[in-house]
Amino acid sequence: MAHTRLKAAAGALLLAASLGLTACGSNGEGDEGADAKSLTLWHYEAPNSAMGIAWNKAIELFKSSHPGVEVKFEEKSFEQIQQNAGMILNSDSAPDILEYNKGNATAGLLSKQGLLEDLSGEATSRGWDKKLTPSLQTTAKYDADGIMGDGNWYGVPNYGEFVMVYYNKDLFDKYKIAVPTTLDEFTAAMDTFVKNKVTPLSVGGAEYPAMQIAYELSLSKADRAWVDDYQLYKNKVDFHGPELTYGAQTFADWVAKGYIPKNSAGIKAEDMGVAFSQGKFPIMISGSWWYGRFVDEIKNFQWGTFLFPGNTLHPGSSGNLWVVPTKSKAKKLAYDFIDITMQPEVQNLLGNNGGVPVAADAASITDAKNKELLDLWTKVSSADGLAFYPDWPAPGYYDVLAGGFQGLINGSKKPAQMLDEVAKPYNDNLADLGK
Amino acid sequence: MTIVTAPPELDKTDTSTRPRRSRARWIILAVLLVLCLLVVAPILVVVLNAFKTPADYASNGPLSIPESISFQGIVDFWERVDFTRKLLNSLVTALSVAVLGVLLSVLNAYALGIGRVRGRVWFLVFFLVANLLPQEVLVYPLYYISKALYLYDSPVAIIIIFTVIQSAFGTYLLSSVYDEFPRELLDAAAVDGAGKWRTLFGVVVPVSMPTLGVLFTFFFIWTWNEFFLPLIFLVSADNQTVPVALAVLQGDRLMDATATSASALVGILPAVLFFLIFQRTLTRGIAAGAIK
Numbered sequence: 001m002a003h004t005r006l007k008a009a010a011g012a013l014l015l016a017a018s019l020g021l022t023a024c025g026s027n028g029e030g031d032e033g034a035d036a037k038s039l040t041l042w043h044y045e046a047p048n049s050a051m052g053i054a055w056n057k058a059i060e061l062f063k064s065s066h067p068g069v070e071v072k073f074e075e076k077s078f079e080q081i082q083q084n085a086g087m088i089l090n091s092d093s094a095p096d097i098l099e100y101n102k103g104n105a106t107a108g109l110l111s112k113q114g115l116l117e118d119l120s121g122e123a124t125s126r127g128w129d130k131k132l133t134p135s136l137q138t139t140a141k142y143d144a145d146g147i148m149g150d151g152n153w154y155g156v157p158n159y160g161e162f163v164m165v166y167y168n169k170d171l172f173d174k175y176k177i178a179v180p181t182t183l184d185e186f187t188a189a190m191d192t193f194v195k196n197k198v199t200p201l202s203v204g205g206a207e208y209p210a211m212q213i214a215y216e217l218s219l220s221k222a223d224r225a226w227v228d229d230y231q232l233y234k235n236k237v238d239f240h241g242p243e244l245t246y247g248a249q250t251f252a253d254w255v256a257k258g259y260i261p262k263n264s265a266g267i268k269a270e271d272m273g274v275a276f277s278q279g280k281f282p283i284m285i286s287g288s289w290w291y292g293r294f295v296d297e298i299k300n301f302q303w304g305t306f307l308f309p310g311n312t313l314h315p316g317s318s319g320n321l322w323v324v325p326t327k328s329k330a331k332k333l334a335y336d337f338i339d340i341t342m343q344p345e346v347q348n349l350l351g352n353n354g355g356v357p358v359a360a361d362a363a364s365i366t367d368a369k370n371k372e373l374l375d376l377w378t379k380v381s382s383a384d385g386l387a388f389y390p391d392w393p394a395p396g397y398y399d400v401l402a403g404g405f406q407g408l409i410n411g412s413k414k415p416a417q418m419l420d421e422v423a424k425p426y427n428d429n430l431a432d433l434g435k
Numbered sequence: 436m437t438i439v440t441a442p443p444e445l446d447k448t449d450t451s452t453r454p455r456r457s458r459a460r461w462i463i464l465a466v467l468l469v470l471c472l473l474v475v476a477p478i479l480v481v482v483l484n485a486f487k488t489p490a491d492y493a494s495n496g497p498l499s500i501p502e503s504i505s506f507q508g509i510v511d512f513w514e515r516v517d518f519t520r521k522l523l524n525s526l527v528t529a530l531s532v533a534v535l536g537v538l539l540s541v542l543n544a545y546a547l548g549i550g551r552v553r554g555r556v557w558f559l560v561f562f563l564v565a566n567l568l569p570q571e572v573l574v575y576p577l578y579y580i581s582k583a584l585y586l587y588d589s590p591v592a593i594i595i596i597f598t599v600i601q602s603a604f605g606t607y608l609l610s611s612v613y614d615e616f617p618r619e620l621l622d623a624a625a626v627d628g629a630g631k632w633r634t635l636f637g638v639v640v641p642v643s644m645p646t647l648g649v650l651f652t653f654f655f656i657w658t659w660n661e662f663f664l665p666l667i668f669l670v671s672a673d674n675q676t677v678p679v680a681l682a683v684l685q686g687d688r689l690m691d692a693t694a695t696s697a698s699a700l701v702g703i704l705p706a707v708l709f710f711l712i713f714q715r716t717l718t719r720g721i722a723a724g725a726i727k
Contacts, residue, residue, distance in 0.1 A: 046686065087667065093587060093671065277493040289689055296490065
């Protein structure tokens with residue numbers, strides 16, 4: 001009794017709080033802070049990651065082009081920014097510029113609350129809109145409802161990410177399997193592994209990997225219009241249409257045929273990656289975020305990558321965004337900093353450290369492994385092939401999909417039944433948005 | 436002579452029971468060992484991985500013995516988050532909360548347990564409910580209050596909040612202890628002409644010292660390990676506490692298992708040390724309760 005009342009009170013407070021946030025956030029100031037003497041900058045990338053290294057360089061370049069300006073850099077935890085960005089940006093402790101998550105529930109929500117500065121003017125005058133491809137720009141722009149795709153620029157991505165196939169060359173050679181170029185060759189390759197009692201795919205069924213594999217399969221039957229329908233709510237999506245049905249059905253078949261291990265429903269993404277880097281599985285389908293780590297850590301076998309065979313669309317998006325809070329006291333400096341991160345010098349450094357730069361000069365990426373990654377990326381982005389991630393369209397959808405695919409791996413659900421289950425929260429969200 | 440023969444007789448009875456008793460003891464020992472291993476196993480895994488290189492972890496997995504002992508993970512983490520500073524912050528917050536929390540609990544419990552103010556049962560129910568409140572409920576009100584008082588992003592906010600939260604539990608516990616406080620002692624103090632303050636600090640506090648010691652230790656360790664509210668209220672890196680600093684290693688999609696283990700190890704060590712130092716207070720406090 002006491003508890004339910006407390007919860008109701010908490011709900012009311014939360015509501016009041018979010019209203020308060022919206023109300024307080026909209027007072028922009030005319031002063032751009034050009035004469036500010038310090039720039040407070042936050043991001044949450046590890047110092048030895050591609051982004052960490054490149055941004056360190058950017059800070060150095062900023063200091064030399066802005067003598068007399070002090071840069072106050074703080075490395076934040078992802079969790080802290082994820083949980084509290086709204087509260088922090090609405091207080092006097094807000095930084096002048098920070099890295100923030102792309103997407104409707106994060107950057108979209110804050111832009112709607114008026115906590116982020118509109119960067120449209122800077123994007124055109126400084127040419128950021130020329131450097132970024134249309135599907136990269138999707139996650140940088142948000143409309144008045146905080147939905148990505150159209151409207152004003154609220155963030156600028158420096159890097160991209162996409163899902164590809166990692167494979168163990170030693171194991172491919174051992175069973176004399178060539179790199180597949182079509183989906184049929186890919187399934188034939190996995191059949192060969194199964195025949196030799198090797199489970200082909202390392203899958204983390206408890207987290208994002210399973211849903212990304214199924215989405216990859218759905219995309220093999222889809223076009224850009226379908227992606228826009230699913231992700232940007234342009235038209236209603238039929239969950240029993242050919243795309244999603246093929247994805248769910250083929251995923252279930254892959255489990256039945258033994259491509260996806262039956263016990264993977266409880267495996268986390270981290271364990272999936274470690275299992276692949278131990279050489280226990282020949283193939284792993286996952287994102288470019290593993291790349292730099294594999295370059296550093298896989299010493300016992302040769303490995304390579306290829307794009308999911310036959311697809312032009314791949315799960316992927318821009319990376320996280322640089323955003324400027326409306327409470328920033330040095331907006332002009334913040335824009336200068338973003339501009340520096342888009343310069344070839346910083347972008348090339350990002351590419352040379354296992355990251356996926358959005359505006360690098362391909363000729364200056366020298367390392368063979370990094371070049372391989374950039375070539376794959378160029379193939380995806382030049383075909384405008386980023387199809388975002390399956391869990392984006394609705395809040396809390398990640399857990400819904402993860403649960404759905406766990407059901408498929410366990411065999412406790414049929415594909416059609418699972419699609420019905422995941423359709424409901426999607427359509428509920430559409431109703432909430434008034435679409 | 437009888438005295439000399441007595442011991443062998445005792446011995447005889449001893450030997451007849453020893454096999455049975457010792458067998459039971461061995462079984463108990465074995466069961467305890469298994470339980471102990473179960474408890475220690477996760478910590479052992481942490482220790483094992485804290486000293487591995489990332490490449491070693493990637494190729495041999497979490498359960499292998501390190502190929503070579505590497506302190507790099509610990510050193511890197513220490514420098515990356517300026518861990519000395521975080522330790523100091525945590526120490527100051529946890530100590531302040533422990534001292535203030537015990538003080539507040541004693542004052543409340545004195546009024547409720549010994550003073551027997553009217554409606555004390557309802558006070559206790561209130562404190563119990565306050566104890567059961569999830570911290571998530573408190574976040575927004577506290578955020579607005581602290582902003583209005585210019586305490587947002589200040590360790591003072593955390594000290595005040597946790598002093599209140601911990602003393603809610605302390606009051607509840609200590610009130611029931613003081614409820615049973617020997618009346619004769621209080622009467623004796625009154626006869627000697629001691630006022631309310633004198634009685635509190637001259638009689639009640641010294642007598643209940645062991646219990647207060649237990650409260651102090653628990654408050655310290657609980658506050659030390661708090662993550663959620665410090666994460667929200669301590670925005671600047673300079674103000675952050677140890678558990679918040681540990682979260683820096685958990686990225687968006689990736690985690691660095693060796694660095695996380697290293698940081699977990701240096702993160703729990705201070706709390707473990709504190710526990711070992713005050714472990715005797717704990718046993719004494721519990722024993723003091725048992726005798727009464």
